[in-house]
Amino acid sequence: MGAKKSVLVTDLDNTTWDWFEAWFRSxxxxxxxLSNDSGVPRSQLEAEIRPIHQLRGTTEYSNLLNEIPSLRAAVLPREPAEVFDEALHALHSERRRATRLYPRVLETxxxxxxxxxxVIAYTExxxxxxxxxxKHTGLDGxxxxxxSAPDHDLPRGVGVESLRQRDPSSYGLRQTEHRHVGKGEWKPNPEILRAILRDCGKAAEDAVYxxxxxxxxxxxAQSVGVLDAHAEYGQVQHRDEYNLLRRVSHWTDADVERERALPSGVIVPTVSCTSFERVLDLF
Structure with missing residues (x-):
């Protein structure tokens, strides 16, 4: 494996924690x-949600309810997020319950x-x-x-402060330094990984990804010459529940199809990990 490794670059979602399980449940x-309280069928809600997610570039859009056309029409002049507050409560409660690290991540x-x-994290x-x-999983510091990507855009006239209910001091990281990649930059972008390594004064042969x-x-990672480890335990694309993410995702139809149609063996990882702690062997 060459030179002794001195930096770990880790993805986060479905690598350190089960993002999909928390997202799906919440x-x-x-x-x-929403469907029960508004009378709008789930299929219609899903169809209206996807263009919003695509416009904002994320499936975690904080102002979502206020931009769903059928909900807006049903409650005007009030805001849907106010009328359907219990739906948001259900979302946040399930997210808190389901967001947790995979086994041995913190110890590793x-x-x-x-x-x-x-230890560097890079996420879309x-x-x-x-x-x-x-913060929720104890990884601050x-x-x-x-x-990470910067935060999503908001409609004109809507400020982020209006979406935050807690004291301002409770937001942000205390110990981990947070840097942003360029807006609209998506993986796989070898230049971003190269820039990350340059930022910390490391060469490709120093790193594990x-x-x-x-x-x-x-x-x-392979295109940059970084030793790659595949977190195969985090793959969820085969699950039936994953189709919900496909239906409401900000991904394009081409992105969804490319992921679905990727033949086995086209991309062969150098190391396959059945658990996160397997990366210890690479150092």
Whole structure:
């Protein structure tokens, strides 16, 4: 494996925590409550939600309810988020319950840090919810530097302050340094990974990269010459529940089809991990 490794670059969603399980449970709970309380069929809600997610570039859009056309028409002049507050409560409650680290993630990262390894996280998820998950799972300060997408846009006249209910001091990370990649930059982008390594003064041969996506993570690491580890335990695309994410995702139809049609063996990971702690063997 060449030179001794001194930096771990890790994906977050479905690599350190089960993002899909938390998203599916929370989003499904919200949809069910919305449909029951509004009388709008779930299929119609899903069809109206996807263009909003595509416009905002995320499936975690905080102002979603206020932009769903059928809900707006049903409650004007009031705001849907006010009328259907219980649906949002269901969303947030399920997210809190279901967001947790995979086994041995915290112990593995602390072990690496104790041995002088720099821990960097790189995710496509937006800044706010990534920070929330890092704090919720106890990784603030365990991760040295976080690279994420910036937060999504909001409609003209809507400020982020109007969406936040807690004291301002409760937002943001306390110890992990948070840096943003360029808006609209998506994996796999080898130049971003190269820039991350330059930022921390590391060469490709110094690093290990772990992620659950063959297309986005493994192929990107390989193109840069970084030792890649595939978090195969985080793959969920085969589950029936994943079709909900496809139906409401911000991904384009081409993105969805590319992921669905990827033949087995086209991208072959250098190392396959059945658990996160397997990365210890690479150091």
């Amino acid at each position: 989003f499904s709970a919200m949809l069910e409550k 990262l602390n072990r690496l840090k104790s041995e002088g390894v720099t 998820s937006v800044a706010y919810w990534t920070e929330w998950r890092i 365990v991760i040295d530097i976080l690279y 772990i992620g659950d996506s063959l297309i986005k993570d493994v192929s990107m």
